[in-house]
Amino acid sequence: MKSAVLARYAFPSSALTLLVVLSFFLNWELLLSLDFSVVWEYREVLWRGLLLTLLLTAAAGFLGLFFGTVLAIVSQSPIAVLRWLVAAYVEIWRNTPLLVQLIWIHFALPIVTGISTTALQSGIIGITLQASAYFTEIVRAGIEAVPKGQWEAAHALGLPARTRWLRVVLPPAIRIMIPPLVNLVISFFKATAILSVLQVSELMTVTNRISNVTFKPIELFTAVAVIYFILGYVMSRATLKIEHVLQRSER
């Protein structure tokens, strides 16, 4: 029962001690002079930034899901070279940082192709390419979870490939995939903030700009962190709900 005592008293008291110690170091004068009205003042700019963040999330979600599904279908192909290419694509995009991919696409790729892209274009290309790699893995796992018997039945009935994929394999696969797909969309919601390194004008870029003009970083970054937290938290709670509903419908 010692552990119960430890949990009940030791942790709260150590947390409190930490807070008290921290409060001695806090710059109270600054803390009391904080003026959050700057957030309200720039609400329209912030709102437009947030809108772009949500649009980018949607783009990563839809485009990523589309290309990911295509690649996952290719990964089931009988031609080994195609399977290898998909595997290589997925591993490369999953095992390098998004930031490096973005600056590579924005600064290095135009030197090779001769076509320079705007920050927004580079951002969308980068996040879509990475999203499709992550989506491929999830869709592939979903496809492979469909019982072999269903494939064989479709083959035995002589269904054409199109019908086999659209009517037999993908519908149950999608049901399995929904929770990880939604989680992925949330992680790309977070990842859009990385696009601020290219100055894409989404919420984080906008916040940085306002903070540079108004010299109120504490108010702005705190408010924006709270905005990101609320949206992300609502989304992850909704995912839990979806998972519960799906589990219940399976029984």
Next chain:
Amino acid sequence: MQFDTHQLMRHFPELIQALGVTVWISTLSLAFGIVLGAFACLGKLSGAGVGYRFATGFIDFFRTIPEVVLIFWVYSCLPLLLSVRISSEGCGVIALSLFGGAYLAEIFRAGVLAVPHGQVEAARALAVPTFHIWRRVIVPPAIRRMMPAFITFLTELLKASSLLSAIGVGEMAYRASVLGAKTLSYFEFLSAIAVLYFLLIFPLSMLARQTEKRLLRRTGH
């Protein structure tokens, strides 16, 4: 265009040094993250009370906000609030430790919860002291069970460390951008660090997959 190997070779030692910075910052953040994560995990496992609420709030908040926001918050707010000077490396380590602590807490918790309950009850029935239950009954299998998730987290941490280039920490992504701008050979340097990151992260991903397979074979489901 031509691939300028000359510039790349000349500055390659600098890139390797920056790779060292990436690894060193990730290691430091990992160490602090493990300590924070262990505390938050114990707090959340306590199930109720102030410690539980504190831990849950910490975990939820730092898992939900984007890492870039956290990094900029620590960099531009924390020194003002505490009226101290913190180097950008210090800010980076603080931000990544908070991020790591929140993720590791959930990984540790999943590991502890995966330990069969009967074993803990058996130890309790035998009147084994609590400390020894943790040390001998809970922790060893919990570590084995959380290994795949832990290694996957390492890959996430290494990737997140590249974000510190935004606040001017001299790690790989930052150094490559600077060298690329100086020598006008962006393509060479950015491609080089992409390869270096891949060589650093890919083996870890493979290791995570392998430990997961071994774990599945061992626990048999």
